Amino acid sequence: MTDIRYLAPQTLDEAVGAFAAAQGAARILAGGTDLLVQMRNGVARPGTIIDIKKIAELTSIEETADGGFRIGAAVSGAVLAEHPRFGTVWPGVLEAINLIGSTQVQGRASPGGNLCHGSPAADSVPAMVAAGAVLTIQGPNGRRTLPVEQFPVGPGRNSLAPGEILVSFSLPARPKGSGDAYLRMIPRTEMDIAVVGVGVSLTLENGVCTAARVGLGAVAPTVKLVADAATALVGTKLDDAALEAAAAACRAACKPIDDKRGTIEYRIKVSGVLLKRTVAIAAERAGRA
């Protein structure tokens, strides 16, 4: 029998202390929708489980003074969906987080867990990358911040140092005329892992795209920020040529694998299709904002 300890600290300092002390034998429990599955399958055999949901900073949603948002890493998708303003400011980020699993999973799963689990197909990550989210991370050596796209370093691997815990996501304030969107391709309508996922955030002024970010998931070892796709959009009226150039940039950014969820050829092609569709939704939202 494997001995496991369950800890539910009230403060981040306690959590970081316990996590660092366990020297790699501990796992952080947020929603648990990945961790409990890994434990059942024998993939994870933690010596200590540190439940971070009793720590206020990790479970709160805050509107910052500058008009941005700070989302605790352990906030569940269902709680975020009930926030009165978040979904109107960042609809794409919210729809991406709300695509993680079933209603039941939504009651537990968090953007922090989704990111830390390290799947290249994590739904929330391309939208967070497009949104320009900045992470707050706390460890034995204190706090630091990191752009979200720099967090994953490979499938199942991230840039957290030993003992560090992901605390929150900070999303910037939105200029007028901004919109974001996330689309994924799955074979069913629900309950699948993304075969391709595309997040787009952009700003329009008089119909001209003045800023854009594109996040691309499930087509490479990590979610990618596709700068070339954004470049292709900025300065255009999102005409067909611009969209095709951005789609081509997405296709070029793909380094996918053949697996049970999709083929290389299919993923590359679909990344371009989804880019165009996602831009259309984001632009439509920007036009209303």
Place this chain on the structure above:
Amino acid sequence: MNAIDNKWIGQRTIRPDGVDKVTGRAGYAADNTMPGMIWGHVLRSPHAHAVIRGINTAKAEALPGVKAVVTAQDIVNFPLDKSVMLGIQDMRWMCRNVMAREKALFHGQPVAAVAAISEEIAAAACALIEVDYEVLPHVIEIEDAIKPDAPILHDFLKFEGKSSNIAGTMVNKVGDIEAGFAQADLVIERSYDTRPVHQGYIEPHACTVSCTADGKVTIWSSSQGQFMVRAMTSLLTGIPQSNIRAIPAEIGGGFGAKTIIYLEPVAVMLSKKSGRPVKMVMSRDEVFRATGPAPGMKATVKIGMKKDGTIVAGHGVFYLQAGGLPGSPLRGPVGCSFAPYNIANVLSEGFDVVSNRPKVAAYRAPGAPLGAFAVETVIDELCEKLGLDPLEVRIKNHARPGDKAVYGATFGSITFVETTEAMLNHPHYKAPLDKAPAPHIRRGRGVASGFWYNAGGESSAQVNITEDGNVTVTTGHPDVGGSRASTANVTAELLGIDHSRISVLIGDTASIGFSNLTGGSRVTFASAMVVTQSTEKVIGQLKERAARIWKIDPEAVDWDNGEARPAGANAGKFPPLTLKELAAKANEMGGPIGAGIQLNTVGADPGFATHIVDVEVDTQLGIVRVIRYTACQDAGRSLHPSYVEGQIQGGVVQGIGWALSEEFLYDKTGKMDNASFLDYRMPVCSDLPMIEAVALEIPNPKHPQGVRGVGEAGILPGLAAIANAVHDAVGKRFSSLPLSPPKVLAVLDA
């Protein structure tokens, strides 16, 4: 029996087991516990193909908390050279499927099992068992398994004089196909391939077994037949049937796969060795790796048609995957594919191919959906190219009563024509369809039909009148989808009493006579027959009691609306005697009132279905969605219409999953790569529209209420109907299932 006169038959009554099932109180297999119970766990082969040179269980046995270890040595060995059949199951294969013997034939095959005081210790002990494997090259796909240089799974299997993975063949033939094709104006030949699919019941296999010192065994398990559990466990453990009592738990779905057993003999031997009750529950991972599935298929179908739509010849060659042990359902595609039609010249050939996959189990009209997929898409293409309406062509060619089927039977009162005519005249078939609602969206409509044999077989029922004048009915087949509700309706109708006064139970093997499996679309047909005859005997007894009380001839008593009434010359002479009054006097007037019937039921007419489906194709992503579905079957008489519709709707959606998203995927080592509900994609609620079930009621003259079995046929047409609809939408033919987005997009871009 005239439908309009029925008070209970045809009513949507509340099922007798309903409240337990909506409150969480119904007892399924994994819900049972016994005093002193311990837990069993199975060690499974990590190799797709390996010789088992030896098994050392010493370390496992030494682990504290371990109470028993079982290997193939503890299961009865049926030698490979002699077939021992139980129904359609050969015990040579079953004993090896339950516990690998000479060889591991698929990843996940049981190799040993442990019982211990906790699940964790049992699992830990399994990890301590040392199995000496000689790993062999494996083969997964049919095309690889039948190559001359393929790894051979079973040396003793010979085909055309040589060791082969072809384990068996089956041929149905009428007329002369060459002569038939010569008459055709158009001949189309197409090849098909499909992947294995799992039955996908939500309840994993589970059992609790108690083997006591006097050699008596009690099994509480979920299956499609407690008598099958008893018989197969008896054969595989050597314990006589009289010492085994199999108690049917509520069953959480089976769809054919629970017509065989996996855990029960192992649990019996663990219980026997440990002297403790043993509980075993499979994980979903184990269910996917080691139970079911339905076979995948490689097939070639050739059909010839005249310009007027007459089908003149058909040739089908169907290779089915058996899994690691022989026994794929060849009679499905071989016998059923051409059976909807009266075709003068047919040759239908089947080959049973072993490969290193789990042994297949029955799944809703076993094998038949595969054959229907091939034949019904070729017919669609013939109709398209000859400019004919596909439903009218089917009606023109449908078999009619008295026609002889390719599998040998002469059809009785079949209603294929009426069923397809109902779809031809259905508003769905004529409804306009916007075929291009958006630049990258195309819509299309498809139709197809399908045939299944249906079955009668052995059934038993006991109807007893309680001392207070109410009724208990016991039958011998598990209720998978509302059969108790139908039984209650029939009994209430015949006795003329309120439905609520009848309690319907499923008996265990010691409390009711032999009853065959819940399968083959037989239970409503057969149980209504034995319940009717039992109830009629009870009514005879009630009339006899009344006659005795009134001192008149029993022939002069009528049973009407729940009471005995003097009839004929005595009419009106005595006040009627109610069931309650007669029950109160039962003991003084001849003893308890009750009757049982045990029958081998006959007269089941085939199952047949015709479907219409509309699909929507995203031509940029290759995604196919079903947007409208109408399915028609003749139920003969719907004893409980809701559960007839439910059978049709459930079958349709399993067909949609088979067509669009379900498949077994393997990695290079021969290990299933998608053994979870996350990656084995069964349709979820948001994938589907409402499913319109059209149940015709043209009575089967050989059944007291007119029943025709409905359980299976609903799964048959969907695979072809959807492929035909996708063709209608995008103009391309698809011959490989599932129609997964990458596959569809590849064809669209080709």
Place this chain on the structure above:
Amino acid sequence: MAKVHVTTTINGEPVEFLCDPGQNMLDVLRNTLGLTGSKEGCGTGDCGACSITLDGRLTCSCLVLAAEVEGKEVGTIEGMAQGDHLHPLQQKFLEMAALQCGICTPGVLVAAKALLEKNPDPSETEVRFWLAGNLCRCTGYDKIVRAVMETAAEMRGAA
């Protein structure tokens, strides 16, 4: 390692139990507390048969550590009827035959109840997406969706 002592509320009643720190709530409900109405179809959060509510929020009990329910309110299928009085969803499922084998039914009912508490007037699409995590292999979902919508309409009428 020592077991964890948990004090919680299940279906409105105070409950205490001991669990292993790594044990999930489904296992405790079924094998420690005898509440076998929650079913295990997968153990990985993909089928919904073990659905419960945790402080009113729908989740899969197989995805919750038992130790996490300390101080929380757990709702299971066993708490859905009030004594002999079935919840309107339970009654409607019986009347409309929205179950066949019944193994998914407890999870579907718990999920549907959570939906109607949040959204008394769901569209068919909303019902279908809310229930997408509750696999049913028998019914094709048709009668389930109809029963949920019909119940919602009746409950709105009664309110």
